[in-house]
Amino acid sequence: MGEHLMGTMHTPDTLAGQPADVSGCLTLNGATIEFIEVLLEYPAGAAGVPLHTHTWYEMNVVFEGTMFTSFESSMLEMNAGDFIVVPPGQVHAHRYVPDRPHRGVCLRWRIQDSACEETDSLAGRIAKLAAWQPGVYTDNHGITSLFHTLLDECSRGASPLSLRLSAFKIVLALCELQHAEPRHPAPGSHTDAALLRKVDIYLEDYYKVKWHAAELAASLHMSYGHLARTYKRLSGKTLVDRMLEIRLAKAAELLKSTRLSMQEIADRTGFASVHYFSRAFKKVYQVSPRTYRSG
The missing domain is CATH 2.60.120.280 (Regulatory protein AraC)
Structure with a gap:
């Protein structure tokens, strides 16, 4: 921070252990x-x-x-x-x-x-x-x-x-500020949000099976290259990364809500193998699927 309006510089450690019960x-x-x-x-x-x-x-x-x-x-x-x-x-x-x-x-x-x-x-x-x-x-x-x-x-x-x-x-x-002027979203940019939402809807529909990014692009009347670049610019991640996020989130839900085996969960969430599922899950959640389930 540049100039502090008060003398104390607040960092995550400043309030450590201090009561801050505003609720x-x-x-x-x-x-x-x-x-x-x-x-x-x-x-x-x-x-x-x-x-x-x-x-x-x-x-x-x-x-x-x-x-x-x-x-x-x-x-x-x-x-x-x-x-x-x-x-x-x-x-x-x-x-x-x-x-x-x-x-x-x-x-x-x-x-x-x-x-x-x-x-x-x-x-x-x-x-x-x-x-x-x-x-x-x-x-x-x-x-x-x-x-x-x-x-x-x-x-x-x-x-x-x-x-x-x-x-x-x-x-x-x-x-007192309800008439203040903000920096607005760029004109026409609501189409960006619509694109992100349509991509998510498609990925949510197809996370259980093998999917093809080219088919997603075609459904949006875009070339794959243009879709990939636009999605990365808007979201900061690739289409493959987003699909992996969705699959892992679905797997995490199944781990907590069912007693399905690791193989069954991998199959239901679109992973090619239980080994790949376990490795990807641990990389993102920092624990194995079995540890996550028992936690």
Whole structure:
């Protein structure tokens, strides 16, 4: 991080062993927010998180380094001082820089329904966050400073009530920024998200059997070379890598939910042999399939 707005530089070790229980509800002027957690982010070695949604609000702030976020669109770069807000149900994805991971913070919360949500009421203003405009925002509004206050309180072992009050201030600050202009996804880039989704649907349909990337490309009316290059640019991985992810995820589910033999699981998830399945599983999950099942 460049210039710190507070004196303490928060790293993953700064809060180690410190109570940081922000979880719980807080009601002010008829508006109730359930805070779920505040997390420091330092995804060393991680490649990213594929397209997904939450049932809660999530806010990410970058303190230093670079990460990328997509809102059903091309990836948008986030640097120190940038932040995003993700309302419930908003499809998004993250991509990290494994050898240069960013440092940042994530706050998650839910808004409880209120009997009084007139536009001018506090509950009404907070409820408008559900329509937050997707994009990357540069913090020119003191958001980073509010997060440093919250993290300083976490490191000092402040009471849960104090932590929730500080977190509530962050949400209130967002209510004042609903007309701020983000860096938008590039025009026409929603087709990128559609392509990623169509590829996933195809791979999900064919993970049990031998598949051919050329047939996938033909179904999308694209050449294989163009599809492979486009998919790698958008997702950071190859089609083969993505199919392997899907097959291993399905295998992991079967290991926990059934008593099928290793050979049967390999057969049901499209692996050519049980040896290849076991080797690939251990490489990704860091344990053998048998150890994973018994864990």
